[in-house]
Amino acid sequence: MIALLKRDLALSVRAGGGFGLALAFFLIVVTLTPFAVGPNSATLSTIAAGILWLGALLSCLLSLDRILALDYEDGALELLATAPIPMEGVATIKALAHWLTTGLPLTLAAPAFGVLLNLPPEGFLWLTISLAIGTPALSVVGTFGAALTVGLKRGGLLLSLIVLPLYVPTLIFGAEVARRGAEGMAFETPLALLAGITLATVALLPFASAAAIRINLR
Amino acid sequence: MSERLPRPTSLWEYANPRRFMAFSGFLLPFVAAGTVAALVIGLVWGFFFTPDDYRQGSTVKIIYIHVPSAMVAINAWLMMLVASLIWLIRRHHVSALAAKAAAPVGATMTLIALATGAIWGQPMWGTWWAWDPRLTSFLVLFLFYLGYMALWAAIENDDTAAELTSVLCIVGSVFAVLSRYALVFWNQGLHQGASLSLDKEENVSDVFYWPLLLCLAGFVGFFVLLILVRTRTEVRARRMRALQARERMT
Amino acid sequence: MMPDLGKYAAEVLSAYAVTIALMVGLLVISLRQSAKTKAALRAVEEARQARKAGGQETNG
Numbered sequence: 001m002i003a004l005l006k007r008d009l010a011l012s013v014r015a016g017g018g019f020g021l022a023l024a025f026f027l028i029v030v031t032l033t034p035f036a037v038g039p040n041s042a043t044l045s046t047i048a049a050g051i052l053w054l055g056a057l058l059s060c061l062l063s064l065d066r067i068l069a070l071d072y073e074d075g076a077l078e079l080l081a082t083a084p085i086p087m088e089g090v091a092t093i094k095a096l097a098h099w100l101t102t103g104l105p106l107t108l109a110a111p112a113f114g115v116l117l118n119l120p121p122e123g124f125l126w127l128t129i130s131l132a133i134g135t136p137a138l139s140v141v142g143t144f145g146a147a148l149t150v151g152l153k154r155g156g157l158l159l160s161l162i163v164l165p166l167y168v169p170t171l172i173f174g175a176e177v178a179r180r181g182a183e184g185m186a187f188e189t190p191l192a193l194l195a196g197i198t199l200a201t202v203a204l205l206p207f208a209s210a211a212a213i214r215i216n217l218r
Numbered sequence: 219m220s221e222r223l224p225r226p227t228s229l230w231e232y233a234n235p236r237r238f239m240a241f242s243g244f245l246l247p248f249v250a251a252g253t254v255a256a257l258v259i260g261l262v263w264g265f266f267f268t269p270d271d272y273r274q275g276s277t278v279k280i281i282y283i284h285v286p287s288a289m290v291a292i293n294a295w296l297m298m299l300v301a302s303l304i305w306l307i308r309r310h311h312v313s314a315l316a317a318k319a320a321a322p323v324g325a326t327m328t329l330i331a332l333a334t335g336a337i338w339g340q341p342m343w344g345t346w347w348a349w350d351p352r353l354t355s356f357l358v359l360f361l362f363y364l365g366y367m368a369l370w371a372a373i374e375n376d377d378t379a380a381e382l383t384s385v386l387c388i389v390g391s392v393f394a395v396l397s398r399y400a401l402v403f404w405n406q407g408l409h410q411g412a413s414l415s416l417d418k419e420e421n422v423s424d425v426f427y428w429p430l431l432l433c434l435a436g437f438v439g440f441f442v443l444l445i446l447v448r449t450r451t452e453v454r455a456r457r458m459r460a461l462q463a464r465e466r467m468t
Numbered sequence: 469m470m471p472d473l474g475k476y477a478a479e480v481l482s483a484y485a486v487t488i489a490l491m492v493g494l495l496v497i498s499l500r501q502s503a504k505t506k507a508a509l510r511a512v513e514e515a516r517q518a519r520k521a522g523g524q525e526t527n528g
Binding site: 148152164165168173193197205212215216 | 358361362364365368369372373378381382385386388389390393394396397399400401403404
């Protein structure tokens with residue numbers, strides 16, 4: 001399993017792997033936001049936490065179809081299906097690799113982008129923490145969506161349509177933590193719920209993803 | 219479909235496509251008649267013969283379409299969930315096809331509930347749309363229906379599509395419930411004072427009760443009727459594809 | 469016959485119109501699909517029957 005993780009990481013960092021694409025997309029979303037809502041810094045600072053969460057979510061979405069599609073095309077997924085590790089393990093590793101190459105860089109970059117959007121100083125810590133806790137759920141749910149659509153020729157748009165409604169709870173609680181943190185309000189409840197959703201998805205969803213992969217390989 | 223079949227001994231035998239076709243064909247006219255009767259009587263009674271509410275005026279008449287469509291919208295998803303579970307556990311094709319047939323009906327009902335809600339909300343709250351948890355949940359439910367239908371439409375192999383959409387339906391149900399509670403939390407967190415209480419059922423008085431009940435029955439009948447018709451279509455389409463595939467083989 | 473809908477006539481009528489349009493639309497689409505598949509299936513089955521009968525004749 002470690003070998004699989006290393007291989008996936010190496011593949012995504014290599015040219016054409018899509019590493020950095022998500023970050024660039026995130027930066028573009030953040031740059032375009034003031035053009036859309038105006039340069040008023042008070043407005044920007046109230047919506048900063050939400051925009052950063054939405055931007056991170058959309059950037060995450062961008063690279064989802066790469067999680068499984070390449071392995072499906074070149075047959076590596078079928079090899080993995082016959083390998084001694086269970087498919088649930090493969091799904092978990094794939095999600096972990098996706099998080100390490102997308103969710104983690106986004107989390108680390110978010111405070112820097114927060115400066116661009118005039119995020120209040122108190123908000124930085126909680127934005128980073130909420131993203132760190134929330135993005136694993138995005139990767140795991142995304143892996144499930146990728147597993148559902150892996151057999152399709154042009155699954156990208158469909159993948160977004162399926163995955164985005166599933167992102168609703170994570171987005172709500174994540175953005176709530178970030179916003180309350182920025183406004184200095186109590187944020188323990190959404191934080192606990194956000195962590196609960198992440199833990200539950202990490203624990204349970206790989207089973208659904210594995211089932212979907214098996215169906216697609218049949 | 220005309221051959222005589224032995225009497226069924228268990229409910230599961232209706233999962234046999236031939237048996238389902240025979241039984242649903244027999245049932246169809248009765249469901250249709252009942253639906254038409256309940257809908258016509260309920261809507262005419264509600265529209266022409268109920269008084270206006272003293273607060274809401276004549277807009278209260280929208281309740282006869284708004285509440286039933288909302289109820290069917292939610293229960294259609296529930297039915298899809300049950301059908302998906304049956305398909306995954308007992309592998310009855312009719313069950314998977316019934317889930318497929320239910321999705322567009324559920325989506326339409328969600329749309330009706332949203333549209334009538336907006337039209338009702340405009341004069342009552344002065345806005346077409348508010349990010350009230352209940353309204354927002356319906357919008358999210360609509361998105362779930364769209365994703366589910368898109369997945370069915372995208373996959374060519376019937377059995378693969380049935381399996382994958384069933385998995386999606388089950389996972390989606392969990393997330394739909396999660397979203398519902400997340401939205402309740404989210405709205406309370408946002409504007410504590412502004413409460414648009416939508417609990418219409420609570421202040422329904424007796425005058426509105428019976429026509430509303432009839433309309434509910436009518437909408438449920440409409441749902442059942444469409445499920446039967448659409449499932450029969452799917453069963454036939456499936457048989458046709460199977461026959462064509464067999465002919466290509468020989 | 470028409471009840472007095474007061475100042476909300478437009479709202480009530482448009483709500484009913486939207487609902488009826490959507491429901492009738494869905495019903496028409498479903499029935500048309502049903503008729504279409506029914507006819508197509510019959511065509512396929514008849515072609516199959518005919519071929520079967522033809523095959524038996526040549527055999528016999």
